[in-house]
Amino acid sequence: MKSELIILKSAEILLKGTPVRRKFEAQLIRNIRAKLKSENISYTKINKTHSRFLIYTNETEKALNALKKVFGIVSLSPAIKIKTNLETIQSAALKFSKLTKNKSFAVRAKRVTKDFKQTSQEINETVGAYLQKQTKANVDLDNPDITINIELIGKTTYLFTKTTKGFGGLPVGTQGKIVCLMSGGMDSPVAAWMMLKRGCEIIPLHLRISKDEHQKFLKLVKQLQKFSAGHKIKPKVIAWKPKLEKLTKKLKSKNKLSWTCIFCKHQMLLEAEKLAEKQGAKAICIGSSLGQVASQTLDNIAVTHHGIEIPILTPLIGFNKDETEKLARELETYEIAAKGAGAAVCPFLPSKPRTAANLNKFKELKNQLK
Amino acid sequence: MKSELIILKSAEILLKGTPVRRKFEAQLIRNIRAKLKSENISYTKINKTHSRFLIYTNETEKALNALKKVFGIVSLSPAIKIKTNLETIQSAALKFSKLTKNKSFAVRAKRVTKDFKQTSQEINETVGAYLQKQTKANVDLDNPDITINIELIGKTTYLFTKTTKGFGGLPVGTQGKIVCLMSGGMDSPVAAWMMLKRGCEIIPLHLRISKDEHQKFLKLVKQLQKFSAGHKIKPKVIAWKPKLEKLTKKLKSKNKLSWTCIFCKHQMLLEAEKLAEKQGAKAICIGSSLGQVASQTLDNIAVTHHGIEIPILTPLIGFNKDETEKLARELETYEIAAKGAGAAVCPFLPSKPRTAANLNKFKELKNQLK
Structure with missing residues (x-):
């Protein structure tokens, strides 16, 4: 029977x-x-x-x-x-x-x-x-x-x-659109998946530095699409290498290379905000987990988020690394993200990235770079 | 042996x-x-x-x-x-x-x-x-x-x-301070707990409307203290009823009572921001879960967060209700929060609270209320 x-x-x-x-x-x-x-x-x-x-x-x-x-x-x-x-x-x-x-x-x-x-x-x-x-x-x-x-x-x-x-969760399409900053790594696809789970249509935005990471990003989007039936995910990609080259040149001239990651992340959020406005999305989603890496300190978050006018949602901010990885395995993004993960170090990473950025110094430096 | x-x-x-x-x-x-x-x-x-x-x-x-x-x-x-x-x-x-x-x-x-x-x-x-x-x-x-x-x-x-x-997680005291908006309900203590788990010292802020909720808040803080050994949690309370009375009077005069919850939440965030500045905290934490209740839509989040300059972290934004409840049971805040939960309806709740607030209308109305 x-x-x-x-x-x-x-x-x-x-x-x-x-x-x-x-x-x-x-x-x-x-x-x-x-x-x-x-x-x-x-x-x-x-x-x-x-x-x-x-x-x-x-x-x-x-x-x-x-x-x-x-x-x-x-x-x-x-x-x-x-x-x-x-x-x-x-x-x-x-x-x-x-x-x-x-x-x-x-x-x-x-x-x-x-x-x-x-x-x-x-x-x-x-x-x-x-x-x-x-x-x-x-x-x-x-x-x-x-x-x-x-x-x-x-x-x-x-x-x-x-x-x-x-x-x-809630049916995808009931909660409006959200721009998800997505690398080729472990955390950001899990964060994007959580917003899908809460009913959002997601617009993944990738800031391209390398071909490999870009390819991984596209594979991750394909996997996320399985959870977004009825709502085609349309990923967006911006060539990021030329922008980062420009940024590092400016920072180098001021002897402030340690600020590279801070400015890079801030500019990514500005791009996400621009895209959100264009697409009628009401918020940005990022994969940060507090203290997981040196760039995700409270100080750095306070600085990189500064001046972004739409909400930046942080579904993984309270997650431990193993909690994110467990979820990644469940939704089958783990294997994609883990592949060659060690090799994916950003070529612009300064020797001593700032871990406790100061907001006033950031504003000052931002003005000088204009 | x-x-x-x-x-x-x-x-x-x-x-x-x-x-x-x-x-x-x-x-x-x-x-x-x-x-x-x-x-x-x-x-x-x-x-x-x-x-x-x-x-x-x-x-x-x-x-x-x-x-x-x-x-x-x-x-x-x-x-x-x-x-x-x-x-x-x-x-x-x-x-x-x-x-x-x-x-x-x-x-x-x-x-x-x-x-x-x-x-x-x-x-x-x-x-x-x-x-x-x-x-x-x-x-x-x-x-x-x-x-x-x-x-x-x-x-x-x-x-x-x-x-x-x-x-x-990370040892409490390694990640800086954070102001946690906390009611007497189920979600906000779980959100605060997640930030403790990621190493933050937390400063719970309660906007007092009723004695019962205030008492529950204090019990919840006592339970959270068990997870914060070595760092005494010092809760802050602001009398909120008089402020809400003033707010609703103003809104009523403009025939805009449906905006009560939006302005209330926005003003809570402004208070949290003020407290954060005073205490050297770098961010605010809230217990919102997207779409869980009508007030937590993307539209409403975009409006209530508008103009807050420090990051608002949202550890539960991607959680389902049962996931939050499961965690609340584990950390033994469930029973405290659940007690008399049905009775805790805000006396200022309008008959038709706005679920899809418009940012421009909000800005306009905010100017009128000044």
């Missing part, structure tokens, strides 16, 4: 007021359709019932793998749909679960609508006793090999034994 | 260059001493050897529980110290592990210095065979009941079977 549909559940969307919830749910369905189409997964229909989305498809594995990358979904369960009738439920549970003597099991019933006469606990006991009699399998409520979930909604009952976790 | 010391390991600190690493390690030791003192835990000495801190104490359980709240530490293992000698290791492993026939086990040796003649793998095999012979217990390398860790450092060997995880 094979699953005939996938039950998707969302969490945060359900907490919204009615008009916002409807808008977000419509966006979620559009994104689900776009995802299935982009991966050539056939389905017959998508329904909504009692906060559940039902995707009718026979390509279960492919669909699970694709849909878990759609934000707004917290769980995905391949299921069958049967009549709400105790005997039907019992025999379907037996066949669908493929329960045998050497497996332990638990039954977890849930009356989504309360019109069925038995309580959830009574259904658990009745179905459990039936399955035990038929298979001689043992009940294990704490750590069962197989969990048989039964959800009763009016005259229809859904039955499933497996649940894949989604990333939750 | 009881443990006589606790081995603490750090992770990120080890990646720093020598002068920074030394500074951070010294801060970590100061924070460890302060933590032990504040909880009246007796210890005889603290040593450092090969990237490990050794705390000699007999109050193992109390010390573990206290020290896992000190940032900069990733793991804590109660251990014994013996001579690097195969027979000594074998008999100590037997006694310390309390291994018996009905438990499975694994031996994991690590030569921190490479001067011992046998390789780690050979030690595993020799000690494993000895323990098996003595106890008849089974080896299980994948999922053992007891893992016997043996770390060989020169003539000394450390033996431990249990490891508690720390939160990692």
Whole structure:
């Protein structure tokens, strides 16, 4: 007995007021359709019932793998749909679960609508006793090999034994646009992914210094696109080497090469701000994690962010390095970013980059460089 | 056989260059001493050897529980110290592990210095065979009941079977000061905690509207203090009700009450900025999570942050609600924040708060209110 549909559940969307919830749910369905189409997964229909989305498809594995990358979904369960009738439920549970003597099991019933006469606990006991009699399998409520979930909604009952976790969040396209500064490294794609997760359309901006990093950036964008179904990510690239050459020349003439990284980062943020204005994006996102490297001190952040008028969002500012890396592995950007990471030292890196920049000195120097 | 010391390991600190690493390690030791003192835990000495801190104490359980709240530490293992000698290791492993026939086990040796003649793998095999012979217990390398860790450092060997995880991060006091806007709610203490985790000294600022929320704020600060050993958190409170009364009166006269939350949040940030300047803090931290509530849209963030000159760090901007709650449970602020959360609706909340504020309209209105 094979699953005939996938039950998707969302969490945060359900907490919204009615008009916002409807808008977000419509966006979620559009994104689900776009995802299935982009991966050539056939389905017959998508329904909504009692906060559940039902995707009718026979390509279960492919669909699970694709849909878990759609934000707004917290769980995905391949299921069958049967009549709400105790005997039907019992025999379907037996066949669908493929329960045998050497497996332990638990039954977890849930009356989504309360019109069925038995309580959830009574259904658990009745179905459990039936399955035990038929298979001689043992009940294990704490750590069962197989969990048989039964959800009763009016005259229809859904039955499933497996649940894949989604990333939750909000459907991409519900929260507006954001410019994401992105190198070819580990952190910035994770930061961009977190903003996608919170429903933003992202515009990745790469300041090109080398061909290798540029290529990695493009691969990272391709991976992020998998989480942005329905919203094509259009990366932007600016040739940065000539600008950095100019900058370092000026700084060298003032004997202030130690300020290179500070000015470079500040100018990157100015470029991001310009792009945001052009594209109607309301904020910039960066991958900084406080204290992770010497350039990401509070002093340096205060200086590099100075004068940028739109918000600079910092989703990783409180992350440890291993927390970012763990997430990077999960979203499969780790391998791309890690490749040749040691070689990617910026050719303009001064011998002693400033770690505790002073804001007044920065303003003064900025004036002198004009 | 009881443990006589606790081995603490750090992770990120080890990646720093020598002068920074030394500074951070010294801060970590100061924070460890302060933590032990504040909880009246007796210890005889603290040593450092090969990237490990050794705390000699007999109050193992109390010390573990206290020290896992000190940032900069990733793991804590109660251990014994013996001579690097195969027979000594074998008999100590037997006694310390309390291994018996009905438990499975694994031996994991690590030569921190490479001067011992046998390789780690050979030690595993020799000690494993000895323990098996003595106890008849089974080896299980994948999922053992007891893992016997043996770390060989020169003539000394450390033996431990249990490891508690720390939160990692950087020692508080290494990254400067930050003003944290804090209500009595779920998110802002988690955000403040993340900045503590990254080594900041925090200055929590509460804008007082009600006695209940103020009390919750103070309890939350008390809980955060447990993670800030060596750095006394000094919360600041500003009477906010009179200011809000004035604000709403002005807005009402212009028929613009829907802007109340926008102006309130903006003025809170201005207060935080003022306090930061006074206290030498370089940034503000807030608990916003994009799209979590209607007031935290990109549009509203762009408007409320406008004109604030110091960085506003947003550690939770990419978090889902359940991710924040999970963390709140871990750091034991959940219960405090959740208490009476439903009742804590602001008395000044307008009937239709603005969710997509326009920056130009905001600037115009701000001028009119002057």
